Amino acid sequence: GIEKLRITGGEPFVRRDMMDFLRELCRMDGLKKVNITTNGTLTAPLIPQLKQFGVHSVNLSLDTLDKERFFQITRRDEFDKVMATFHALLEYEIPTKINAVVMDGKNTEDILPMVELTKKHPVNVRFIEEMPFNGEGSNHSTLAWNYRKILSHIQSGYPGIEKIPDPPHSTSYNYRIPGHQGTVGIIAAYSRTFCGTCNRIRITPKGMLKTCLYDDGVFNIRNLLRAGATDEQVRETFLEALGNRAKDGWEAEKNRKFGLPIQESMSTIGG
Known part of the structure; x- marks a missing residue:
């Protein structure tokens, strides 16, 4: 069954009843960990409650430590709010990961x-x-900064960097x-080197189940529930979807309906 759950953004706290929803999730029997991914724009004032609820960890999306570049990338003048979230997470000792897309x-x-932050x-x-x-349907055939180049660049500044064991089902080196x-950590999200150990599924805000970030959705659980499906029918539908998942992200992308390129923005599917 599902033991770990992640509420993702963008900024999940734009949802008006998110704190009530999150409180109930943290109380659910069987869930060992409830985690959050956020861009940090609304999160800082909520950190004390997240600690109280028992949220296990927070992933903070932050692509730059430069305020001007932050505005250029995000088109929002909210760098100070994000950094306030970062410092609040440290203050309340909530395990924190920073996710930076290169x-x-x-x-x-x-x-x-950003590596220097770890010092x-x-x-x-x-x-x-x-x-x-x-969100524009562009399809990279090459990648200027793959995980090998990122690691090489880090090694140029920190030649003593050492490989450590990766946790089970980790997406990162x-x-x-x-x-x-x-x-x-380095996540080979485009190279897709971690597919063989992936044990994740994702449900979009519209209720679409995705067994891979690169697929275009397997079935809509919201529609299934609204149609009056029983718990057993939902269970069987999930098991069938998991049993038929693509072997890796390349196959999932190839199997997209009508061969259409990826049009979604990460903000629509979480991350």
């Missing part, structure tokens, strides 16, 4: 400064290969730098 020509100069803070800074989820409190 974008050629936009934020590659931020890679080493003073017990955070996991994770660099993510850029994925073709830009993980490293530590001697003397640093935190760790560094």
